[in-house]
Structures are given as C-alpha cells and as structure tokens.
Amino acid sequence: MPHLIVEYSQNLAGFPEAQALTELNQAVTSSPEVLDEADLKSRFVLVDSFEVGTAPANRAFVHAQLRLLSGRTPEAKKDLSERIAEVLRRLSPKPAGVMVQLSVEIVDMDRGSYVKERL
Amino acid sequence: MPHLIVEYSQNLAGFPEAQALTELNQAVTSSPEVLDEADLKSRFVLVDSFEVGTAPANRAFVHAQLRLLSGRTPEAKKDLSERIAEVLRRLSPKPAGVMVQLSVEIVDMDRGSYVKERL
Amino acid sequence: MPHLIVEYSQNLAGFPEAQALTELNQAVTSSPEVLDEADLKSRFVLVDSFEVGTAPANRAFVHAQLRLLSGRTPEAKKDLSERIAEVLRRLSPKPAGVMVQLSVEIVDMDRGSYVKERL
Numbered sequence: 001m002p003h004l005i006v007e008y009s010q011n012l013a014g015f016p017e018a019q020a021l022t023e024l025n026q027a028v029t030s031s032p033e034v035l036d037e038a039d040l041k042s043r044f045v046l047v048d049s050f051e052v053g054t055a056p057a058n059r060a061f062v063h064a065q066l067r068l069l070s071g072r073t074p075e076a077k078k079d080l081s082e083r084i085a086e087v088l089r090r091l092s093p094k095p096a097g098v099m100v101q102l103s104v105e106i107v108d109m110d111r112g113s114y115v116k117e118r119l
Numbered sequence: 120m121p122h123l124i125v126e127y128s129q130n131l132a133g134f135p136e137a138q139a140l141t142e143l144n145q146a147v148t149s150s151p152e153v154l155d156e157a158d159l160k161s162r163f164v165l166v167d168s169f170e171v172g173t174a175p176a177n178r179a180f181v182h183a184q185l186r187l188l189s190g191r192t193p194e195a196k197k198d199l200s201e202r203i204a205e206v207l208r209r210l211s212p213k214p215a216g217v218m219v220q221l222s223v224e225i226v227d228m229d230r231g232s233y234v235k236e237r238l
Numbered sequence: 239m240p241h242l243i244v245e246y247s248q249n250l251a252g253f254p255e256a257q258a259l260t261e262l263n264q265a266v267t268s269s270p271e272v273l274d275e276a277d278l279k280s281r282f283v284l285v286d287s288f289e290v291g292t293a294p295a296n297r298a299f300v301h302a303q304l305r306l307l308s309g310r311t312p313e314a315k316k317d318l319s320e321r322i323a324e325v326l327r328r329l330s331p332k333p334a335g336v337m338v339q340l341s342v343e344i345v346d347m348d349r350g351s352y353v354k355e356r357l
Contacts, residue, residue: 001222003182007281021170029173037172041180041220043126044168049282051259053275054267061279062357063241067224077351085353094357101279103239104353105305113196115204115223119181119213120341122301140289148292156291160299160339162245163287186343232315234323234342238300238332 001109001116002034002068004042004084009050009060012093012100017044020091027083028066033076058098062088063105070108077106120228120235121153121187123161123203128169128179131212131219136163139210146202147185152195177217181207182224189227196225239347239354240272240306242280242322247288247298250331250338255282258329265321266304271314296336300326301343308346315344 004024008015021042029037052059064084072080081104094100123143127134140161148156171178183203191199200223213219242262246253259280267275290297302322310318319342332338 003222009281017168018170021168022173025170025173037174038176038178038218038220039172041128041171041182041222042169043128043166046168047281049255049259049284050280051256051263052279053277054260054263055275057276059276063279074350077348081351081353085355089355089357092357099276100357101276102353102355102357103241103279104351105347106351107348109224110196110226112193113200113223113225115200115221117204117208117221119208119211119219119221122341136287137289140287141292144289144292156293157295157297157337157339158291160247160290160301160341161288162247162285165287228343229315229345231312232319232342232344234319234340236323236327236340238327238330238338238340 001039002066004028004040004064004066005045006064007045007047008062009047011060011098014093016091020087023087024084027087028080031080031083033072033080060098061101062092063103064088065105065107067107067109069111069114071111081106120158121147121185123147123159123183123185124164125183126164126166127181128166130179130217133212135210139206142206143203146206147199150199150202152191152199179217180220181211182222183207184224184226186226186228188230188233190230200225239277240304242266242278242302242304243283244302245283245285246300247285249298249336252331254329258325261325262322265325266318269318269321271310271318298336299339300330301341302326303343303345305345305347307349307352309349319344
C-alpha cells in the first residue's frame with residue numbers, strides 16, 4: 001500500500017531517476033513493514049518552477065514523501081525515512097556551488113476509508 | 120471545499136480523463152457531505168517516471184486522494200472513497216498483461232487554518 | 239523545513255509565478271515560525287486536466303498547501319495561511335467571466351520521522 005513520491009528541483013539535472021526508483025523500492029520493500037513488494041508505488045516529479053528561501057543563492061531540493069497506512073510505530077517510521085534518505089543522499093546530484101537540501105517525510109493514511117484493489 | 124487528485128501511471132494510456140472528471144464530480148458532489156457542487160476541485164496527474172515494487176513485471180496504478188475539511192465520520196469517509204473507487208474501477212484502462220492497482224485515500228484537512236474564498 | 243506547493247488551473251494563464259514565489263517566500267519566512275529563510279522550499283504546479291464542480295461554468299482555482307513540522311499553535315497556523323492568501327489573492331489572475339476559487343491549507347508533518355539535511 002505505500003506510496004512514495006520524490007520531487008526534485010530542475011537545477012538537479014541528470015538525477016538518475018531509474019536507478020533511484022530501483023534502489024528506493026529495494027530499500028523500502030525490504031522493511032518488515034511492507035508485506036508485498038508489489039504494494040509499493042513510487043514516482044518521481046520534476047519541479048520546474050520553484051524558489052528556496054529569499055536569499056539570492058543557488059539552492060536545490062529533493063523531497064520524498066512516503067504515504068502508508070496508519071498504525072506504524074514511531075521507530076518503524078523513522079527506519080523507513082532513513083532507508084529512503086540513504087538512497088537519495090547517495091544518488092542525488094550535488095552540483096558545485098549549489099546548496100542541496102534533502103528531506104524525507106512519512107505520512108499516515110487513514111486506514112478505515114482506504115480502498116485498495118487490483119483491477 | 121474538497122480537493123480530488125487522481126494520479127495514474129503513463130502505461131495506462133488512453134485514460135478517459137474528461138469523462139472520469141465528469142463522473143467523479145457527479146459521484147462526489149451527490150454525497151450529503153458536499154453542500155455546494157462548485158466546491159469540488161478535481162484534477163488528473165499523469166505520472167511519467169514510476170516503478171511499482173521490485174519484480175520485473177508490467178504494473179500500473181491509479182491513485183486518488185480526496186482532501187476535505189476534518190470532522191467527517193468514518194462512515195462518511197468510507198462512503199466517499201467508495202464513490203470514487205466505483206468510477207475509477209469502471210473507467211480505468213486494463214491493458215492485457217498489466218497488473219493495475221487502484222487505491223483511494225481520504226485526507227482530513229485542518230479546518231481551523233483553512234482559507235477559502237472566491238476572488 | 240516548510241514546503242509550499244501552489245497549484246493553479248491552466249485557465250489562469252499568465253499567473254506571475256516568479257513574482258509570486260518571491261512574495262510568498264518573503265511573507266512566509268517573515269513569520270516567527272520560520273527560523274531560517276533557506277528552509278522554505280516553494281513550488282508552482284500548473285494543472286492541465288481539471289474540473290470544478292458539475293455545472294457548465296467557467297471556473298478556476300488556486301490552491302496552496304504549506305507543510306510544516308507538527309507542533310504549531312492554531313493561531314500560528316492561521317497566521318501562516320493568511321500570509322499566503324494575501325499574496326495569492328493579490329497576484330492571481332481574475333479573468334472576466336471566470337469564477338476563481340482560492341484556498342490555503344496547512345498540513346502538519348510528522349516530526350519524529352522527518353529527515354532533513356544538506357548534501
């Protein structure tokens with residue numbers, strides 16, 4: 001059931017999306033929280049129009065959001081965000097002179113109203 | 120006030136977005152939870168860069184997120200997600216040899232800080 | 239740490255994104271809730287495929303979502319959404335004959351599992 005959405009700003013050209021998708025899905029589905037590898041749906045979103053802060057500086061960002069059904073422990077959530085961060089920290093471009101911010105967020109999805117099926 | 124966002128992976132080419140928008144808005148605004156049909160703002164997002172799980176298989180997904188102001192009962196939320204699922208289950212392409220996952224998520228928006236107005 | 243995402247429907251052509259990013263970042267980072275201006279990561283998303291309600295009418299929307307770490311007071315959240323609304327109310331196109339809806343939502347992010355670092 002988890003959904004992973006990774007956004008990155010367009011000044012990180014050359015982001016290895018395909019490799020990152022493979023490695024992220026490996027890292028997340030090997031968590032004991034994910035029972036079936038096929039449940040993880042991951043995507044990349046390129047952000048064209050953005051601004052980081054107010055200072056005239058070269059800044060970029062990578063932000064990942066993992067949405068999963070509510071009920072996980074704080075420890076399990078922290079472990080999942082660390083798994084994601086490890087991959088993105090390693091694979092994200094770090095252009096010279098650009099400050100790159102990485103963030104990872106875990107979101108609980110309401111379990112009672114969630115619909116999930118295979119068509 | 121509700122916001123509906125439907126994402127689908129690009130291997131579901133030919134998704135009838137316009138028809139789905141019409142039917143989704145009909146289905147959701149006919150719920151007693153929605154007082155004014157004009158409040159529902161729905162959009163489709165095509166996902167180009169994605170991967171489902173880790174196995175080498177043809178997989179696709181459709182994911183809908185309905186964001187509405189907090190305070191609904193669990194029953195009302197379940198009814199809303201079922202209304203959305205009914206439309207997407209019916210209208211989503213089901214290409215031969217592709218496993219298509221459908222999911223629907225209801226999200227509570229913080230009521231106290233929400234701003235809503237017509238310009 | 240805050241993330242600001244502003245979506246607008248494509249019938250609001252000519253939205254001054256660059257100016258709005260500058261003014262939004264100024265407005266949000268001047269809040270006492272934001273300690274470092276560089277923490278605010280803002281982006282615009284143009285929505286091509288959308289429908290507002292069910293009536294045959296010309297309708298448009300601008301929706302902003304500010305995601306910030308949990309723990310703020312209701313008053314602080316309301317102040318932040320008002321800061322954002324003030325800018326968007328002023329800068330959003332208002333085409334003749336089109337009903338434009340503006341909404342601003344504040345989202346709490348789970349603090350315990352959040353990862354944030356500079357690469």
